[in-house]
Amino acid sequence: MRAPKGLEGVIVDSTAISVSDPEGYIIYRGYDLSELAEKSSFEETAYLILNGRLPSSTELKEFRLSLAKNRDVPPMVMRTISQLPKRSPMMDVLRIGVSLLGSFDRERDLQNTESNMRKAIKLVSRTATLVANGFRVVHGGQRPVKPNAKLDHSSNFLYVLKNKTASQLHVRSFEQTLILYMDHDFNASTFATRVVGSTLADAYSAASAGLAALKGPLHGGANEKAMEMLRNFKSVEEARDWVKQTLGRKERIMGFGHRVYRKIDPRVPVAKNILRRLSEENSQTAKLLDICLAVEEVMWSEKQIPPNIDFYAAPIYYSLGIPIPTYTPIFALTRMVGWSAHFIEQVETNKLIRPNAEYVGQRGLKYVPIEMRN
Amino acid sequence: MRAPKGLEGVIVDSTAISVSDPEGYIIYRGYDLSELAEKSSFEETAYLILNGRLPSSTELKEFRLSLAKNRDVPPMVMRTISQLPKRSPMMDVLRIGVSLLGSFDRERDLQNTESNMRKAIKLVSRTATLVANGFRVVHGGQRPVKPNAKLDHSSNFLYVLKNKTASQLHVRSFEQTLILYMDHDFNASTFATRVVGSTLADAYSAASAGLAALKGPLHGGANEKAMEMLRNFKSVEEARDWVKQTLGRKERIMGFGHRVYRKIDPRVPVAKNILRRLSEENSQTAKLLDICLAVEEVMWSEKQIPPNIDFYAAPIYYSLGIPIPTYTPIFALTRMVGWSAHFIEQVETNKLIRPNAEYVGQRGLKYVPIEMRN
Numbered sequence: 001m002r003a004p005k006g007l008e009g010v011i012v013d014s015t016a017i018s019v020s021d022p023e024g025y026i027i028y029r030g031y032d033l034s035e036l037a038e039k040s041s042f043e044e045t046a047y048l049i050l051n052g053r054l055p056s057s058t059e060l061k062e063f064r065l066s067l068a069k070n071r072d073v074p075p076m077v078m079r080t081i082s083q084l085p086k087r088s089p090m091m092d093v094l095r096i097g098v099s100l101l102g103s104f105d106r107e108r109d110l111q112n113t114e115s116n117m118r119k120a121i122k123l124v125s126r127t128a129t130l131v132a133n134g135f136r137v138v139h140g141g142q143r144p145v146k147p148n149a150k151l152d153h154s155s156n157f158l159y160v161l162k163n164k165t166a167s168q169l170h171v172r173s174f175e176q177t178l179i180l181y182m183d184h185d186f187n188a189s190t191f192a193t194r195v196v197g198s199t200l201a202d203a204y205s206a207a208s209a210g211l212a213a214l215k216g217p218l219h220g221g222a223n224e225k226a227m228e229m230l231r232n233f234k235s236v237e238e239a240r241d242w243v244k245q246t247l248g249r250k251e252r253i254m255g256f257g258h259r260v261y262r263k264i265d266p267r268v269p270v271a272k273n274i275l276r277r278l279s280e281e282n283s284q285t286a287k288l289l290d291i292c293l294a295v296e297e298v299m300w301s302e303k304q305i306p307p308n309i310d311f312y313a314a315p316i317y318y319s320l321g322i323p324i325p326t327y328t329p330i331f332a333l334t335r336m337v338g339w340s341a342h343f344i345e346q347v348e349t350n351k352l353i354r355p356n357a358e359y360v361g362q363r364g365l366k367y368v369p370i371e372m373r374n
Numbered sequence: 375m376r377a378p379k380g381l382e383g384v385i386v387d388s389t390a391i392s393v394s395d396p397e398g399y400i401i402y403r404g405y406d407l408s409e410l411a412e413k414s415s416f417e418e419t420a421y422l423i424l425n426g427r428l429p430s431s432t433e434l435k436e437f438r439l440s441l442a443k444n445r446d447v448p449p450m451v452m453r454t455i456s457q458l459p460k461r462s463p464m465m466d467v468l469r470i471g472v473s474l475l476g477s478f479d480r481e482r483d484l485q486n487t488e489s490n491m492r493k494a495i496k497l498v499s500r501t502a503t504l505v506a507n508g509f510r511v512v513h514g515g516q517r518p519v520k521p522n523a524k525l526d527h528s529s530n531f532l533y534v535l536k537n538k539t540a541s542q543l544h545v546r547s548f549e550q551t552l553i554l555y556m557d558h559d560f561n562a563s564t565f566a567t568r569v570v571g572s573t574l575a576d577a578y579s580a581a582s583a584g585l586a587a588l589k590g591p592l593h594g595g596a597n598e599k600a601m602e603m604l605r606n607f608k609s610v611e612e613a614r615d616w617v618k619q620t621l622g623r624k625e626r627i628m629g630f631g632h633r634v635y636r637k638i639d640p641r642v643p644v645a646k647n648i649l650r651r652l653s654e655e656n657s658q659t660a661k662l663l664d665i666c667l668a669v670e671e672v673m674w675s676e677k678q679i680p681p682n683i684d685f686y687a688a689p690i691y692y693s694l695g696i697p698i699p700t701y702t703p704i705f706a707l708t709r710m711v712g713w714s715a716h717f718i719e720q721v722e723t724n725k726l727i728r729p730n731a732e733y734v735g736q737r738g739l740k741y742v743p744i745e746m747r748n
Binding site for chain 2: 001002003004005006007008009010011012013014015016017018019027029030031035036039040044052054055056057060076080083084085088089091092095096099100102103104108109185186187188189191192195196198199200201202204205206208209211212213214215216217218219220221259351352353354355356357358359360361362363364365366367368369370371373374
């Protein structure tokens with residue numbers, strides 16, 4: 001069987017975790033993502049994705065506690081990160097950090113669901129610390145901040161990153177984006193994680209592969225690129241002109257189009273609402289929202305390409321005062337929930353992922369000793 | 375389109391690098407692998423795989439030199455490795471080491487063939503140093519040995535690993551196994567590398583994913599497991615009995631069977647000849663060879679399953695006095711050539727690898743506030 005290049009449109013396996021439908025909706029474990037983003041918390045949604053159902057109060061309390069307890073990263077890992085070249089890409093910092101975490105987990109190579117579930121919690125919790133403190137140390141030239149076990153996942157992340165407690169509005173806006181980014185069926189990084197899982201390698205190895213894939217500009221890199229574009233516009237008119245000129249040169253605008261969605265990325269309306277809410281308290285954000293809407297309008301009228309989640313998550317983070325080099329890592333810290341669930345599902349229903357290739361190279365060449373070659 | 379699970383038998387893309395044919399032959403860039411293993415060197419074959427043709431004398435000299443020049447690993451990387459928990463799995467050491475190497479390469483994120491070719495040479499050269507010195511430090515409690523730029527790749531590896539010059543017979547036997555393991559079309563680790571490459575992430579990220587996948591017991595882990603079994607047999611009779619009993623319990627024997635080859639893994643006859651040659655100088659090796667042949671015979675008469683390369687590479691390494699925890703890493707250090715070539719080919723002909731999944735989970739669930747849940 002010959003599959004289309006990039007496996008576009010090819011169903012390679014089944015999953016009970018999530019689905020992104022071309023018609024423009026996403027389901028996590030039976031629930032519509034838009035409803036979860038509106039009503040659920042990071043912890044609840046992560047529990048849902050990992051366990052297949054929403055938690056009871058007691059289960060949620062326990063889950064929150066295990067996330068909070070596992071935030072500290074071994075000192076050797078932070079020491080290593082502090083010795084990396086200043087301003088190293090944060091996705092490299094993260095891949096190194098998560099790879100190192102594996103070395104310090106004694107149950108790393110236990111390959112059963114119970115153990116992999118414990119590793120999932122450690123991975124989700126510590127990756128957030130690696131992003132926040134990794135940025136402080138490698139980019140900010142600041143000291144790491146000790147995580148606060150009393151705060152929930154989203155509040156704690158913002159607290160560590162900025163060494164300052166964030167407002168409720170900011171925390172909730174941030175938390176909603178984490179829910180939106182948490183899983184997305186067989187996207188490239190999740191698929192990389194599953195390919196590694198299919199060899200029965202450990203959870204940290206699989207997570208490293210997810211991080212490796214998410215670094216790519218065709219995947220996770222888009223939200224940072226979108227913001228680097230948006231921040232340059234001084235007015236709606238300037239944005240409109242620039243986009244038209246760029247399209248005229250047949251160049252790509254980051255944050256638009258999606259392999260799955262032709263009409264609408266269902267995460268966009270939710271993100272747009274978050275940005276709207278933030279713009280009510282801040283005139284800079286209001287201006288940024290206008291610019292986004294203008295760019296979206298031009299892209300639609302000129303090319304009929306709709307924005308994707310990256311295009312609206314970026315200005316939310318910007319409005320929250322989150323530094324641009326952490327945008328893809330933030331995507332990673334929440335996608336770590338999805339990767340972990342997919343790793344567990346892959347191992348539980350495993351078959352080695354080993355495709356074939358069509359050989360289009362030469363055949364029948366005879367080896368000529370080097371002294372007889374030209 | 376629905377593909378069979380594990381993408382078994384599915385052609386996902388074309389490649390001009392290598393082909394493994396079910397009929398029992400392997401081609402690297404037009405040349406039969408058995409002929410290359412007999413006549414070619416590690417450097418020549420690596421050049422062939424990376425550049426698509428055998429080198430001239432001058433090209434080979436230059437290639438050798440760039441490999442030799444790039445053997446030193448930044449001190450910070452070795453320092454980090456020396457702080458890992460003693461006896462950490464060598465594939466973890468390697469994944470951490472290669473991830474760190476990326477941080478110190480200033481052209482890391484340049485995405486063009488010329489730059490990726492330079493990175494390939496650095497990756498191939500330094501991974502060998504990471505395996506040899508990583509083992510010395512993390513497992514052996516020894517000091518790292520400075521690579522010797524006058525030696526070729528295979529001699530230098532054995533020299534660093536043991537801090538002793540190996541005999542010509544040993545070097546050549548080792549080198550031949552490196553050629554045999556160098557590439558194998560779209561195996562799981564190469565496919566993981568290509569999935570990461572398809573996001574246009576950098577070469578070090580892609581190599582980390584290859585290393586992550588190769589760690590799995592269903593992929594690279596098999597040669598170590600095969601040797602752990604073989605070393606326990608005190609006689610041919612004991613080996614025969616144990617294999618029969620194990621098969622009777624329906625358990626798996628490592629080093630047998632292959633997704634691609636039904637009849638013969640073409641690397642096996644070559645490896646068997648290497649082991650035969652080694653057994654002529656050493657009675658222990660002669661005994662080990664007899665045990666291998668006996669296990670092969672039982673597996674064939676009872677199950678009609680032929681051995682794969684791992685089953686015969688393992689006793690070669692054992693005969694050369696190479697420590698078992700480095701067997702999979704050795705596979706990795708030579709497969710790094712293949713991964714690099716596939717990464718470059720993927721980037722040059724790129725389309726994001728993003729498959730679909732069939733969603734088999736629930737639908738239509740309504741969010742119930744936590745206080746109303748049971």
